[in-house]
Amino acid sequence: MGEKVDAEGHDLADRERYRRKLYDCLEGLHRLLVEKRFDRPKNLMGLEIELNLAGADGLPRMLNSQVLEKIASGDFQTELAQCNLEVNITPHRLSGHVLDQLAEELRTGLGYAERKAREAAARIVMIGILPTLGAEDLTVASLSANDRYALLNDQMRAARGEDFAIDIQGVEHLVARSPSIAPEAACTSVQLHLQVTPGRFAAVWNAAQAIAAVQIAVGANSPFLFGRELWRESRPPAFQQATDTRAPELQAQGVRPRTWFGERWVASAYELFEENLRFFPPLLPLCGPQDPLRVLDEGGVPDLAELVLHNGTIYRWNRPVYAVADGVPHLRVENRVLPAGPTVADVIANTAFYYGLVRALAEQPRPVWSRLPFSAADANFDAACRHGIDATLRWPRPGRAGGIAEVPAVRLVQQELLPLAAAGLDAWGVEAADRDRYLGIIEARCARRVNGASWQAAAFHQARRQGLARDAALAAITRRYSELMHTGEPVHTWPLDGAVVPRQRRPAAEGSVS
Numbered sequence: 001m002g003e004k005v006d007a008e009g010h011d012l013a014d015r016e017r018y019r020r021k022l023y024d025c026l027e028g029l030h031r032l033l034v035e036k037r038f039d040r041p042k043n044l045m046g047l048e049i050e051l052n053l054a055g056a057d058g059l060p061r062m063l064n065s066q067v068l069e070k071i072a073s074g075d076f077q078t079e080l081a082q083c084n085l086e087v088n089i090t091p092h093r094l095s096g097h098v099l100d101q102l103a104e105e106l107r108t109g110l111g112y113a114e115r116k117a118r119e120a121a122a123r124i125v126m127i128g129i130l131p132t133l134g135a136e137d138l139t140v141a142s143l144s145a146n147d148r149y150a151l152l153n154d155q156m157r158a159a160r161g162e163d164f165a166i167d168i169q170g171v172e173h174l175v176a177r178s179p180s181i182a183p184e185a186a187c188t189s190v191q192l193h194l195q196v197t198p199g200r201f202a203a204v205w206n207a208a209q210a211i212a213a214v215q216i217a218v219g220a221n222s223p224f225l226f227g228r229e230l231w232r233e234s235r236p237p238a239f240q241q242a243t244d245t246r247a248p249e250l251q252a253q254g255v256r257p258r259t260w261f262g263e264r265w266v267a268s269a270y271e272l273f274e275e276n277l278r279f280f281p282p283l284l285p286l287c288g289p290q291d292p293l294r295v296l297d298e299g300g301v302p303d304l305a306e307l308v309l310h311n312g313t314i315y316r317w318n319r320p321v322y323a324v325a326d327g328v329p330h331l332r333v334e335n336r337v338l339p340a341g342p343t344v345a346d347v348i349a350n351t352a353f354y355y356g357l358v359r360a361l362a363e364q365p366r367p368v369w370s371r372l373p374f375s376a377a378d379a380n381f382d383a384a385c386r387h388g389i390d391a392t393l394r395w396p397r398p399g400r401a402g403g404i405a406e407v408p409a410v411r412l413v414q415q416e417l418l419p420l421a422a423a424g425l426d427a428w429g430v431e432a433a434d435r436d437r438y439l440g441i442i443e444a445r446c447a448r449r450v451n452g453a454s455w456q457a458a459a460f461h462q463a464r465r466q467g468l469a470r471d472a473a474l475a476a477i478t479r480r481y482s483e484l485m486h487t488g489e490p491v492h493t494w495p496l497d498g499a500v501v502p503r504q505r506r507p508a509a510e511g512s513v514s
Helices: 012-034 064-071 098-119 147-160 182-186 198-219 235-242 248-252 269-279 292-297 305-311 344-362 374-390 409-428 432-448 452-465 470-487
Strands: 044-054 076-078 084-093 123-125 164-169 173-178 190-196 318-325 328-335 392-396 404-408
Touching: 012 269, 012 292, 012 305, 044 098, 044 344, 064 076, 064 084, 064 098, 084 098, 098 123, 098 344, 098 432, 123 470, 164 235, 173 182, 182 235, 190 198, 190 344, 198 269, 198 318, 198 328, 198 344, 198 374, 198 392, 198 409, 198 432, 235 374, 269 305, 269 318, 305 318, 344 409, 344 432, 374 392, 374 409, 374 452, 392 409, 404 409, 409 432, 452 470
Parallel strands: none
Antiparallel strands: 044 084, 044 123, 044 190, 076 084, 164 173, 190 328, 318 328, 392 404
């Protein structure tokens, strides 16, 4: 999303030309698939993490340009708001000690970024939503200095025609309005990429969709938004509403939102790209110089720039990706389900669980998506976002009897999915010691029923019981979270003692969101 663009105005002719080029790109993709031009299997994975900047007081800091200047590394980039950064890890082959290698690279990179951030009076916080963020912190003035963000904001505002509305009923009720897409920046995630062949794409994407709810249940880390305790993973509803270009009348007509779980299992990657063109109007009508069909006619590989750009403005939780590396096209499944954090160990545990489980499910002779209605997978995702590790999910019964059962997420993970994830990591060739170390973190979260969201909520209520006002309690748990995050110990081991400032401190006034 951080790619720079020219934010000049665009007229109707630009949009018509862009739409024509989009369909040329789609035809180009079809030809590449038919001609079997895609890269052979390489078992490559990639990892991106969005981060928050906060001060020693736990409050957000709009300093990403200063921090990035000090970091001076291409691995770190801007994100939507000035309180955000993104770190990209070089693609790795899924085998051997890849999990420990990823963990070491993340620890080194984040440790360096933290030292540089401190020079700018900021801290790196790896968390789904920073608890201390207020609606007043995320305005158009807080967007990062990037032409694409400004253009995207202008186009989404124009498409909606009125303020963006956030209305989430959870433990508490949040109602907020924004004239910009800036509230989207509250949501920071981990994005897991897996390069796949066209023949395996559908199985991997369907498997990723089937387990999205389980990923959220064990990995939830975003219980607060704008000072209110909402869902255990509040990112999905917040992101959907902050990017919703539909006026209420279009919502009532059933027009699909741009942040979307989907509505069916698929048989090919092409179906998803085609749906993106059929259902969603273009937002950024920026045409590149290539004629994709001419490039193909001349024996070359087109970049499909317009299709790639359009695809990047449709926020599926599992997104298809087309890219060209070293002159060869490839496909990836980009998993966008997980919140950032809490620690490097937790991130790598979530990563191991995902890649192992996707491999195992994609290779089942009777795949889970042939036995689970897509509507159940969608409902599971909603239930996991609402209840986190305490969610109950619908899942196919084992054995020949078939049918769908309701099962607590922790029991499903412990009894069925962890063994599958272990088998999947074995199939990738991951070292057994690394497999056991990181899947053991998932197992321990389930045994203790603790993840980042449950820890944050428990720490907040403890702070309130000890007399802190709402804003003071949110700041206190953010500071304590940051301290524990930097110890590197996984969240299920975190204590609650010491999560708040001393009792004798005078509470601040209550915060409010309207």
